[in-house]
Amino acid sequence: MIKVILHNNDQKAIIDAPVEELPEIVAREHSMLWVDLTDPTLDEIAAIGKVFSFHPLALEDTMADDIRPKIDQYEGYAFIAFYGMTHSVAGCHSHSVDIFIGSNYMVTCHDSALPVIDETATRWRQNVAALGNRGSGFLLYSLLDALVDGYFPVIDQITERAEELEELVLNGGEPRLQADIMALRRELLMIRRVAGPERDVMNVLVRRDPPYFGKKEIAYFQDVYDHLLRIIDSVDLTRDMLAGVLDANLSMVSYNLNVVVKRLTSSSIILMSVTLVAGIYGMNFVNMPELDWRFGYAFALGLMAVIGVAEFLVFKKIDWL
Structure with missing residues (x-):
């Protein structure tokens, strides 16, 4: 036009x-x-x-x-x-x-x-x-x-x-x-x-x-x-x-990613520690005194709980959780 x-x-x-x-x-x-x-x-x-x-x-x-x-x-x-x-x-x-x-x-x-x-x-x-x-x-x-x-x-x-x-x-x-x-x-x-x-x-x-x-x-x-x-x-x-x-x-x-990584790392460490205790008492050796102990099962669970809570408090203090 x-x-x-x-x-x-x-x-x-x-x-x-x-x-x-x-x-x-x-x-x-x-x-x-x-x-x-x-x-x-x-x-x-x-x-x-x-x-x-x-x-x-x-x-x-x-x-x-x-x-x-x-x-x-x-x-x-x-x-x-x-x-x-x-x-x-x-x-x-x-x-x-x-x-x-x-x-x-x-x-x-x-x-x-x-x-x-x-x-x-x-x-x-x-x-x-x-x-x-x-x-x-x-x-x-x-x-x-x-x-x-x-x-x-x-x-x-x-x-x-x-x-x-x-x-x-x-x-x-x-x-x-x-x-x-x-x-x-x-x-x-x-x-x-x-x-x-x-x-x-x-x-x-x-x-x-x-x-x-x-x-x-x-x-x-x-x-x-x-x-x-x-x-x-x-x-x-x-x-x-x-x-x-x-x-x-x-x-x-990047900061948010680091926060996620720290939380995953903290959770993994806590679970690994608990798994370590479970792994030790899960071994099939004959001479393990705790196996015949009346309170062995409760002791193992308590030990896992103490380790888990202690690590949780540590990670919480350093702001990883």
């Missing part, structure tokens, strides 16, 4: 147009044009590239899966690979958004419908007179800012879950918590792998003064850059906390 939002002299037209009509639309005079492609086919991508004269390598990156966040600058425009983030019961999910940005147009491409795209488009339509006159730089900022702001609720949910796991560990670690902790660490690692390169992308937009929009937008890109720094710091802090929780859980599991 291709959606075209056109701004011209404080007037706007929202057109759901097939890709074949884009050459005519692009040829018209306009102050700002946004072309959004949702789950495009290879033919649609190729047609878009032909209309805007995009470099084949940039189009190839658009069709690639799991591309690293980056910015490639070409003559008169740039290609930006960026990611949004959502969180569900199943875990974190990243959504790629490929962006072509020129002096008076922006082309976005993504595999599925994204709320952040609709929200940015709605915001632009509602403020089309002001935002349209600001050019492509401010529209790009609006989209990138919305994508980056989506990271914060995801990190908040992960941090909240990490604190819950920490509480469970402090109340007594369990082996099953290892899998939950490692799952959260993997989610944080995925966010870190995306946010780090995205910080570099924003650094380029802030430092290199791209020619396809003015200097006024640099302050806005700096705001997105600062948000990414906060995200990276939060991810690193939460990962460090989870590393401590993981170590604490391993220590608690």
Whole structure:
């Protein structure tokens, strides 16, 4: 699906147009044009590239899966690979958004419908007179800012879950918590792998003064850059906390295992001592005075009881039982 939002002299037209009509639309005079492609086919991508004269390598990156966040600058425009983030019961999910940005147009491409795209488009339509006159730089900022702001609720949910796991560990670690902790660490690692390169992308937009929009937008890109720094710091802090929780859980599991081993060892020693007495009096020698003694049986049982109780008290004192 291709959606075209056109701004011209404080007037706007929202057109759901097939890709074949884009050459005519692009040829018209306009102050700002946004072309959004949702789950495009290879033919649609190729047609878009032909209309805007995009470099084949940039189009190839658009069709690639799991591309690293980056910015490639070409003559008169740039290609930006960026990611949004959502969180569900199943875990974190990243959504790629490929962006072509020129002096008076922006082309976005993504595999599925994204709320952040609709929200940015709605915001632009509602403020089309002001935002349209600001050019492509401010529209790009609006989209990138919305994508980056989506990271914060995801990190908040992960941090909240990490604190819950920490509480469970402090109340007594369990082996099953290892899998939950490692799952959260993997989610944080995925966010870190995306946010780090995205910080570099924003650094380029802030430092290199791209020619396809003015200097006024640099302050806005700096705001997105600062948000990414906060995200990276939060991810690193939460990962460090989870590393401590993981170590604490391993220590608690090891401690609980040692407690079980000590109890089993103590019980085994007590039983072995009693078995030793039973084994001695169970030998079939002729000359065993206790066999003919009237109180021999009671003496043997009493001896076993005394040894067992004595060992039990000793192990109890040293906290093995």
